[in-house]
Amino acid sequence: MNDARLKxxxxxILTHVILIVIALSCVFPVFWMFSSSLKTQxxxxxxxxxxPEHWNWANYAIAxxxxxxxxxxxxxxxxxxxxxxxxxxxxxxxxxxxxxxEMWGKNIFFYLLISTLLIPIPGVFVPLYLLLKKMGLLDTRxxxxxxxxxxxxxxxxxxxxxFFEDLPKEIEEAARIDGASKFGVYWRIALPLARPALATxxxxxxxxxxxxxxxxxxxxxxxxxxxxxxxxxxxxxxxxTDYPLLMAGLTIATIPVLIVYLLMQKHIIKxxxxxxxxx
Amino acid sequence: MLRIVRLLIxxxxxVPFTSCSQNISRKADVVIWHWMTDRQAxxxxxxxxxxxxxxxxxxFETYAPSEVYRDKVRAAATGKLLxxxxxxLGDKREVSSFINAGYIADLSADMQTGWKSHLxxxxxxxxxxxxxxxxxxxxxxxxxxxxxxxxxxxxxKDLFKQAGxxxxxxxxxWEAFLEAGRKLRAAGIQPxxxxxxxxxxxxxxxxxxxxxxxxxxxxxxxxxxxxKYTDLRWLKVYQVFADMAKHDMFASGIATxxxxxxxxxxxxxxxxxxxxxxxxxxxYFSMNPNLNYGVMMPPxxxxxxxxxxxxxxxxxxxxxxxxxxxxxxxxxxxxWMTAKEQQIQLAQETKNIPSNQEAAGGLSDILxxxxxxxxxxxxxxxxxxxxxxxxxxxxxxxxxxxxxxxIDQAAAEIQAEKMRxxxxx
Numbered sequence: 014m015n016d017a018r019l020k021x022x023x024x025x026i027l028t029h030v031i032l033i034v035i036a037l038s039c040v041f042p043v044f045w046m047f048s049s050s051l052k053t054q055x056x057x058x059x060x061x062x063x064x065p066e067h068w069n070w071a072n073y074a075i076a077x078x079x080x081x082x083x084x085x086x087x088x089x090x091x092x093x094x095x096x097x098x099x100x101x102x103x104x105x106x107x108x109x110x111x112x113x114x115e116m117w118g119k120n121i122f123f124y125l126l127i128s129t130l131l132i133p134i135p136g137v138f139v140p141l142y143l144l145l146k147k148m149g150l151l152d153t154r155x156x157x158x159x160x161x162x163x164x165x166x167x168x169x170x171x172x173x174x175x176f177f178e179d180l181p182k183e184i185e186e187a188a189r190i191d192g193a194s195k196f197g198v199y200w201r202i203a204l205p206l207a208r209p210a211l212a213t214x215x216x217x218x219x220x221x222x223x224x225x226x227x228x229x230x231x232x233x234x235x236x237x238x239x240x241x242x243x244x245x246x247x248x249x250x251x252x253x254t255d256y257p258l259l260m261a262g263l264t265i266a267t268i269p270v271l272i273v274y275l276l277m278q279k280h281i282i283k284x285x286x287x288x289x290x291x292x
Numbered sequence: 293m294l295r296i297v298r299l300l301i302x303x304x305x306x307v308p309f310t311s312c313s314q315n316i317s318r319k320a321d322v323v324i325w326h327w328m329t330d331r332q333a334x335x336x337x338x339x340x341x342x343x344x345x346x347x348x349x350x351x352f353e354t355y356a357p358s359e360v361y362r363d364k365v366r367a368a369a370t371g372k373l374l375x376x377x378x379x380x381l382g383d384k385r386e387v388s389s390f391i392n393a394g395y396i397a398d399l400s401a402d403m404q405t406g407w408k409s410h411l412x413x414x415x416x417x418x419x420x421x422x423x424x425x426x427x428x429x430x431x432x433x434x435x436x437x438x439x440x441x442x443x444x445x446x447x448x449k450d451l452f453k454q455a456g457x458x459x460x461x462x463x464x465x466w467e468a469f470l471e472a473g474r475k476l477r478a479a480g481i482q483p484x485x486x487x488x489x490x491x492x493x494x495x496x497x498x499x500x501x502x503x504x505x506x507x508x509x510x511x512x513x514x515x516x517x518x519x520k521y522t523d524l525r526w527l528k529v530y531q532v533f534a535d536m537a538k539h540d541m542f543a544s545g546i547a548t549x550x551x552x553x554x555x556x557x558x559x560x561x562x563x564x565x566x567x568x569x570x571x572x573x574x575x576y577f578s579m580n581p582n583l584n585y586g587v588m589m590p591p592x593x594x595x596x597x598x599x600x601x602x603x604x605x606x607x608x609x610x611x612x613x614x615x616x617x618x619x620x621x622x623x624x625x626x627x628w629m630t631a632k633e634q635q636i637q638l639a640q641e642t643k644n645i646p647s648n649q650e651a652a653g654g655l656s657d658i659l660x661x662x663x664x665x666x667x668x669x670x671x672x673x674x675x676x677x678x679x680x681x682x683x684x685x686x687x688x689x690x691x692x693x694x695x696x697x698x699i700d701q702a703a704a705e706i707q708a709e710k711m712r713x714x715x716x717x
Contacts, residue, residue, distance in 0.1 A: 058560055058579040135363060142367035230355050231364045246356045250330025252571040253578050
């Protein structure tokens with residue numbers, strides 16, 4: 014009995030040690046980013062200390078002013094908010110349609126849509142640019158948001174369709190008997206039940222739109238409309254990178270994503286867990 | 293509460309849509325797209341000065357990284373939305389496609405008005421398409437260099453002293469270079485670092501020795517196919533890397549080292565020598581202002597019949613949009629920007645070599661050495677080797693460094709690729 018308990022304890026300790034090491038390896042880059050944001054450029058390259066010799070909090074103020082973060086921050090908030098809303102709304106509608114409605118060629122359309130995930134963004138720069146030009150949407154926030162929405166739809170539909178397919182049909186049928194329309198069933202029954210999957214979709218799209226930069230750089234000409242990543246590029250020259258300011262900027266840019274993640278954490282875990290159970 | 297949230301969502305969605313009907317409006321008389329974000333402040337200063345003097349507004353817009361800048365320029369060209377001044381950031385083949393499509397203006401006539409005589413010849417020749425060029429471009433000058441660069445070997449004077457070497461007399465010959473490497477290694481110092489995982493940099497080093505062993509005609513004959521890559525002189529070029537590997541000269545992991553890592557290795561005193569461009573002066577200053585270093589030419593091989601050449605010439609060059617209604621204003625601005633006073637100002641602020649040779653007098657000692665060696669940079673050739681062959685050269689040199697291939701194996705592979713590409717043509 015004692016042997017079994019000892020063995021159990023050893024396994025527990027070993028598991029925790031492994032998990033702590035993995036957790037530390039995940040946290041270390043964030044710690045390094047924060048620590049470097051308070052150092053001087055010279056200190057980063059010539060001294061290998063983990064903590065800064067002098068804590069240069071002024072780096073944050075300098076980074077904020079120099080990169081014009083105030084302006085870019087607001088832009089990124091708009092793009093992320095509108096982009097995520099668009100992706101979630103349209104992909105949930107489409108996914109529900111793919112899961113529940115019967116129509117000719119449904120699967121062909123679905124796989125055609127999913128196959129767009131294989132196309133890398135740089136591969137569509139020129140056609141996208143020309144399309145937006147023809148639509149008069151080049152160098153506009155609308156144009157960029159539409160690109161973000163269309164870029165996120167395939168994955169969103171793929172993710173949500175499987176959730177909707179697994180929802181018990183009986184609940185929806187009961188709602189129909191109670192007089193709900195097809196849209197009513199989607200809006201009042203299916204969508205609330207898919208909350209864990211929606212949370213996962215929100216997080217994924219928040220991250221990808223907040224961190225996106227290449228598309229914005231190609232589509233936008235006016236620097237006043239650029240997202241926050243443009244601000245970070247100010248510190249990253251062709252030959253010289255101002256690491257302390259870049260790290261301060263990165264820390265600032267990470268905060269909103271961190272907040273969204275913390276708010277959605279509960280739902281994401283639920284979403285991942287329910288996804289795992291399905292497999 | 294739910295209604296308020298809905299209202300807020302609707303309002304947020306309306307904000308971006310307010311820009312829906314906007315067209316791209318002219319933001320300044322001359323709009324310039326550049327890729328060096330770290331020069332934005334210096335450029336803005338220059339632009340403000342020009343507007344004050346001439347009432348012509350100039351706007352510099354910088355977009356980094358350079359790969360995305362290139363995509364942006366290509367997309368804008370396709371959409372006929374190029375700014376007045378830009379750069380393709382491509383090789384001659386790519387520049388020629390822009391010229392042949394009518395996007396880049398021929399500046400030859402403007403250059404003849406005395407503009408040309410102030411600029412360094414080499415970077416200008418890199419912007420020139422000679423008679424009979426393989427890209428079928430009408431002969432002329434199509435770009436303006438705004439600064440120049442060269443690639444040489446930096447050496448750490450303190451580490452040289454520590455290894456018993458004379459920092460005032462860096463090695464001039466290949467044998468002395470290898471001997472210096474041996475002494476440095478014996479003193480526990482890594483002799484040589486460079487971003488050799490980046491194919492272009494290993495190619496630059498190999499090319500210096502190709503010019504040394506074969507000269508211009510030999511290189512042209514190789515491109516034409518009359519000299520093979522298995523020729524004894526080419527084997528000597530590959531031998532450079534084998535010799536350095538044999539003498540343990542390379543810093544640890546050099547074949548996978550990117551140039552930013554190599555710069556950090558040299559700046560922090562972890563390697564005594566580094567092959568790097570003149571921009572390194574600015575980079576090393578930002579990393580370690582107290583670094584005590586000098587620069588030298590890559591040492592000549594004893595069997596090398598031709599003068600040693602280095603990679604360099606144009607640092608960054610700009611092209612004028614031939615279709616812009618403000619083309620003349622753009623050319624006038626570039627003339628003004630490359631004049632002595634503005635070039636001195638830019639060189640001081642960006643710690644680079646100016647393209648105007650009259651402005652090179654006030655440079656730091658190290659940059660002066662680079663400027664003096666601009667004349668020793670590779671000549672601009674009317675033809676170029678295919679990128680596939682260059683790729684094989686670069687990867688095979690990496691393979692030699694890590695001992696994966698012998699020089700004979702590398703030579704055979706490069707020649708085989710050459711034959712394949714010649715056949716493909």
